[in-house]
Amino acid sequence: MNIFLQLVANGLMLGGLFAIISIGLTLIFGIVKVVNFAHGEFLMAGMYLTWIITVGLGLHPYVTVLAVAPFLFVLGAMTQRFLIQPLLLARDDHVQIFATVGLSTALINLALLIFGADIANTPASGLRAPVQIGPVRILEGQVYIFIAAVLLVIGLQLFLSRTQTGRAIRAVAQNRAAAQLMGINVDRIYVLSFGIGAACVGLAASLVAPLYPVSSTIGTYFVLTAFVVVVLGGLGSIVGAFVGAMIIGLIDSMAGFYIGSDLREAVVFGVFLVILILKPSGLFGTRVSLSHIS
């Protein structure tokens, strides 16, 4: 029984980790309708920045979010403005996808050039300390990630439903042309949304860095799962990403123990496929039009 509870706890913590990384991805996808393959590399950039500030200035890793999130916001906004936006006019939407693939490879190699192939370690600042809750043991840092993911979901929902800008963002997401006719500056909303999505990754980076050493390829470790989570939850659905992350985390943890470490990915992706077959738009998804013309 204790092992089962520990597996559930591990699964939820893993889910929190996947959730915090996936939320920005689903946000960008839902609004800008661009599948951002450089998402993992945004995370990597944020983690390196966290590492630099933490080691250089001796600050607590969580404090660095004040610099990392704005930095990622700018990086995201610039990606939209200077890379995606010129390509929005391309006849084929796939052009943007390959642009982000290119950006991903460029960022990995840039990091390799600057930081080398070795891992860089953000000081854990006590966040790796295990906490005993009843029969289960989890890490302090994992708990904070989980809480942050919940707060981020609530915060973004409030922002999108209660503020003028949020409503404008949703309007653009629903129908770009109609939103433009209503006087919304669509290009600006796209830049803003991409920036916000990237800033969410910045938050994730500062929280994840003390638990995982960063290397140039760290993004690739997370990004495939992030895509699975986002598709499972329903493209563009923030709550869906959270629930999807929890499901994937729990399956991963259970399958790793009861079925075997070599088969756990087979189980995760098997369940993923079954859910998609039963509910093609994902758990919380509505049919979205991928076209920018809409």
Next chain:
Amino acid sequence: MKLAGLMTTSALALTMMTPQAFAEVTFGALFPFSGQLALLGEESARGLEIAVDEMNAAGGVQGEQIVLERGDAVDNNQAIGEARRLISLSGVKAIFGSYSSARSIAASQVAELAGIPFFELGAVADEVTSRDFKYLFRTNPTADHMGKLIVEMIVEKVAPGLGKAPGDLKIGIIHEDSSYGTSVAGHQERYGKEAGLNIVTTMPYPAATVDMSSMVLDLQSRGVDVVLQTSYQNDSVLFLQQASEAGYKPSAIIGGGGGYSMLPTAEAVGNDVIEGVLDADFTQYAVNTDFTPGLESFVETYRTKYGMEPRSGHSLNNYVGALAILKAIDAAEGLKPDQIVAAVSAIDIPQGQTAAGYGVQFGEGNQNQRASMMGMQWQDGTLVTVYPPEAAAAEMRFAQ
């Protein structure tokens, strides 16, 4: 006519540009000098360079000074392209390489077809020497040696140190699931079975994993005493951290090369976590130098030439292999491929007479059958050699 004239002129120009054999012989140095593997590729090449310097200072090979022509094996395709260039354009008499198994397997095919000797000094995959090539020789220890050494170490040192019979220890093997981890784990199982070890589980996992907590729980619930992990850096760090955080303390953890030998790994997990962890790898520097004659002068030459400490054991092992080969070529009857092959096949250096400790004699598949790895342990923040006893710089420690 014009074209023919042009070709004749260029051919003439090429002939004039080709360095005449004015007491100079060119060998290829094929390593990944750029890209992801550049750091250790460069480190490996330095060993070769030091061996060449040493030979040149003593008069070169067969009275000719050695010139190294670099080829950058940044990926498998380029390894092939560079091998072709070295052979057909630079006219090298032999190629030395290559640190990476994949590059080695690709490039050595080119050399084999061209009939040019290819000397592998650092790649570990079994496949390199399992192809029965005539012109390929490998001096360094392999995945097989790693599995063998780990099992020997458990039987001869770890089990007695823990006060148990080897067969009473519960052994758990975990490994990343690419060809590297899978082949080492396969050898561990094979040698383990022969030695009567009780291997209770073998768990492969993808190297790009971000969570090993369920694997740790599995090992813990099976009561595994000795964990063998073959891994890269990220997964080494992840396992050590998650095991320690879950409160799982096996009697011994034995890593295989890669992440376990590197200082950043120790820094990542912290000295208290890595203390006592064992590791099988190429010969490193904290070793009993009676068993590795020439190691100190190698380190000294390295410092003078590159202005820093050796960054890993790769340079040392490449140096040892290259020196043995070059000395044999020096004693050969000429520089024709078959003369080189004959001379190299006759090498017979016993254990304990090279700077890496292992001897050199080529056996099946032209693999150095005297090559061996060493067992290391993290003690007080440094990696020291603890096995075999004749090479040990310190006693193996056990947590009580």
